[in-house]
Amino acid sequence: MISRLGLLISRAFRSVMPDPFVLAVVLTFATIALALLLTPTPFPKVIDAWSSDLGIWSLLKFAMQMSLILVTGYALATSPPVARLTRRLAQLPTTGANAAALVAVLATTTGVLNWGLGLIVGAVAAREVGAAMHRKGISVHYPLLAAAGYLGLMVWHGGFSGTAPLKVTRAADIAEIFGATPPISAIPLDRTLFSPMNLFITGGLLILLPLIMAALAPRDAAAIQRAESFGISDNDGVVASAEPTGEAMIANRSSRVFWRIRHGSRGLWFCSSRSGRGATTSPATAPPASGSSPRTPSISPCLASACFYTALR
Amino acid sequence: MSYVRAVERAAKGAAGIILQFPLYAGIMGIMGATGLTSLFATSLAAIGTGGTLPLTTFFSAAVVNIFVPSGGGQWAIQGPIAMHSAIAAGIDPAKMVMAVAYGDQLTNMLQPFWALPLLAITKVQARDIVGYTAVAMLAGAAWIALGLLLF
Numbered sequence: 001m002i003s004r005l006g007l008l009i010s011r012a013f014r015s016v017m018p019d020p021f022v023l024a025v026v027l028t029f030a031t032i033a034l035a036l037l038l039t040p041t042p043f044p045k046v047i048d049a050w051s052s053d054l055g056i057w058s059l060l061k062f063a064m065q066m067s068l069i070l071v072t073g074y075a076l077a078t079s080p081p082v083a084r085l086t087r088r089l090a091q092l093p094t095t096g097a098n099a100a101a102l103v104a105v106l107a108t109t110t111g112v113l114n115w116g117l118g119l120i121v122g123a124v125a126a127r128e129v130g131a132a133m134h135r136k137g138i139s140v141h142y143p144l145l146a147a148a149g150y151l152g153l154m155v156w157h158g159g160f161s162g163t164a165p166l167k168v169t170r171a172a173d174i175a176e177i178f179g180a181t182p183p184i185s186a187i188p189l190d191r192t193l194f195s196p197m198n199l200f201i202t203g204g205l206l207i208l209l210p211l212i213m214a215a216l217a218p219r220d221a222a223a224i225q226r227a228e229s230f231g232i233s234d235n236d237g238v239v240a241s242a243e244p245t246g247e248a249m250i251a252n253r254s255s256r257v258f259w260r261i262r263h264g265s266r267g268l269w270f271c272s273s274r275s276g277r278g279a280t281t282s283p284a285t286a287p288p289a290s291g292s293s294p295r296t297p298s299i300s301p302c303l304a305s306a307c308f309y310t311a312l313r
Numbered sequence: 314m315s316y317v318r319a320v321e322r323a324a325k326g327a328a329g330i331i332l333q334f335p336l337y338a339g340i341m342g343i344m345g346a347t348g349l350t351s352l353f354a355t356s357l358a359a360i361g362t363g364g365t366l367p368l369t370t371f372f373s374a375a376v377v378n379i380f381v382p383s384g385g386g387q388w389a390i391q392g393p394i395a396m397h398s399a400i401a402a403g404i405d406p407a408k409m410v411m412a413v414a415y416g417d418q419l420t421n422m423l424q425p426f427w428a429l430p431l432l433a434i435t436k437v438q439a440r441d442i443v444g445y446t447a448v449a450m451l452a453g454a455a456w457i458a459l460g461l462l463l464f
Contacts, residue, residue, distance in 0.1 A: 010444025017440035020329060020425040020432075024336040031340045031380060035347040046343055055342025056335040062383070063334035067327040070430040074323035075316070115384075123431040130435075146435040147445035150428050153421040154446075154453055156384075157414035163384040164392060164414040168406075177393040183400050191407035197464035198411055204456050212452050216445055230436045 006216035007223050010143070073120035086124065090132030096140040096224070097217040099129050103148040104210035111152020112159035112202065118152025125149055130227030141218050142227040148213045155209070158193065158202035165192035326433020337426060341381050350390040353377050355398075366402050367412040367461045370395050374416020375454075382426035384417050408464070415457045422450035 018026065028050075035046050049055055076082055089106075093099035106125040111118025126142075126149030133140040156162065167173045168187040175182055192198065218224055344350045353373060360369050374391060381387045391413055399409040421427050423446070425439040432439060 006445060006448055009448055013444035013447060014440045017443050020429065020439050021332055023425065024333045024340075027380060028336050028340055031343050031349070035343050035349050038352055039347045039349060041347040046347060049343045049346035050339045052342060052346075054346065056339040058342060059334045059338035059383070063330055063338075066330050066334070066430065067324075070327050070330070070433055071320050071323045073430060074326075074434060075319055119427065119431060120434075123434040126431075126435050142435075143437055143441040144445055146431065146437040147442035147449070149435065150422070150431050150442060150446055151449060153427045154418050154449065157418040158411065162414050164388045164410050164417070167388060167392065168396075168410050177396050184396075184406055187407045187410060191405075192410050195407065195411070195464070197408065197460055200464065201411075201415065201457050201460035204460070205453055208452060208456055209449055212449055213445070216448060225441075232436060 002212075002215040003218050004220075006144075007218050007220070069116055069120060073123065076120065076124070082124070086128040087132065089125070090129045093129065093133065093138075093140075095138070095217070096133075096144070097214040099133055099138075099140050100144045100148045100213040100217050101210040103129050103145050104151050104213040105206075107149050107152040108155050108206050108209055111154075111156045112206070114161045115153065115156035115159075116161075118156060119150075122149030122152045127227075127232055130230075130232050134227050134232070139221065139224045139226055141224045142230055142232065143225055144213065144216055144218075145227075148210075151209050151213070155202055155205050158198050158205075160193070162193065165189060168192070323433070326430065329429040329432065333426070333429070337382060341383070341386050344377075344380055345390055350377055350381065350387075351394060354391045354394040363402055363404070364462075366398065366404050367408050368458060370398070370409055370412040371416045371419075371457065371461060374413045375420045376416075378417050378420045379424055382421065382424050384414075387417050388413065408461070412461060415461075419450055419454055419457065422446035422453075 032046055032050070035041055035049075036043060041049075089102070093102050103122065103125045107118055107122030110121040123146075126145040130140060130142045130145050157164065165187075166189075169189060171182075171186045174184065174186050178184070354370075354377060374387070374395075377387055377391055381390070392410075395409045395413050396406050398404075399406040423443065425432070425443070428439060428442070432442075
């Protein structure tokens with residue numbers, strides 16, 4: 001029943017969901033209209049706010065970082081160790097339902113560790129599992145895998161890179177909110193991230209979301225859109241053997257370059273309980289590394305990218 | 314060099330980021346400078362009294378996130394409002410921090426901003442996945458609301 005409901009909702013959204021660019025334009029005009037209607041701001045001031053350095057140009061740095069997430073994430077996905085790992089993982093699912101659940105588990109657990117890691121692991125896992133199921137001849141609804149790969153962004157703020165809970169651990173940030181004599185002191189993580197409430201909510205989401213993805217898997221063969229119809233196939237999949245070494249080797253090397261860039265200042269991101277702080281501040285103000293060195297060449301690209309993502313936001 | 318070729322291929326997927334991030338930055342600029350975010354946050358939070366304040370803050374953060382997808386940007390504007398209203402209503406500020414956090418992440422499932430790299434890597438369109446992520450969002454909203462009421 002849930003799977004049929006899912007198809008219905010999916011079709012409804014497909015017909016009304018605009019292209020993301022159209023949505024951004026519509027939201028821009030809606031915001032201008034709301035600002036004029038609901039606040040006493042005159043029109044020229046609204047346009048000033050839009051075009052100032054705090055407006056359209058305020059995300060320049062972040063936009064470049066997101067572009068690098070995309071480009072280095074692609075390189076990471078084509079690196080041999082990740083390809084081997086995903087190939088092994090992608091062997092596990094035997095049905096469309098547990099394929100979707102697997103992608104959801106990977107996206108949400110890594111999303112709790114770090115939002116950027118969750119985003120890229122989710123995307124790569126969706127693509128790889130889609131290609132692997134195609135290889136195994138099992139029909140899987142590929143859009144559902146991609147949706148499952150995005151779920152990390154629904155759990156990240158209750159996780160270790162969560163901006164709000166990390167921000168309030170610093171007295172300086174509390175003082176910024178309340179002024180010189182704040183009525184409360186800094187809020188430690190055991191009252192936010194490690195509170196029984198968050199363990200209940202985020203822990204519950206980690207179980208609930210994969211189950212929902214599994215339940216949404218369409219049973220009707222006619223409704224299934226396979227990975228190949230989106231141009232993802234054995235020849236194109238990132239673990240594909242079509243261009244086995246060249247790109248992958250170089251990708252590996254490039255990840256090591258990133259490793260070196262990040263290594264000096266940061267170290268193993270998950271060894272540091274405060275590492276998520278990097279997600280809220282600029283890399284320059286990030287706390288010093290807890291320190292470690294790359295272990296084996298096979299895991300260093302993953303670590304390098306992880307370190308790189310931690311420095312964002 | 315094949316690394317450069319790999320980057321060239323991946324860079325095609327960055328078109329969405331190049332085109333849309335300035336637009337969202339512009340929206341954030343207007344929301345902040347005109348006081349629209351404060352207005353949203355305070356008027357929605359004002360509906361809540363005492364026990365339901367975390368819940369209304371959660372939903373107002375979910376609405377604000379559609380316009381201001383960046384978690385850091387949203388906290389900068391909505392965080393102070395949530396903290397001040399927590400003190401005024403005698404609610405644990407730590408709980409309000411998490412209420413804003415949950416609202417911020419919830420509507421990412423409707424808002425394709427964060428999905429742009431994923432869409433490029435998986436080659437699907439936003440409209441292919443949004444129905445399924447919307448179902449996840451509704452279930453997640455119910456679960457989070459339950460958690461905010463129970464604890």
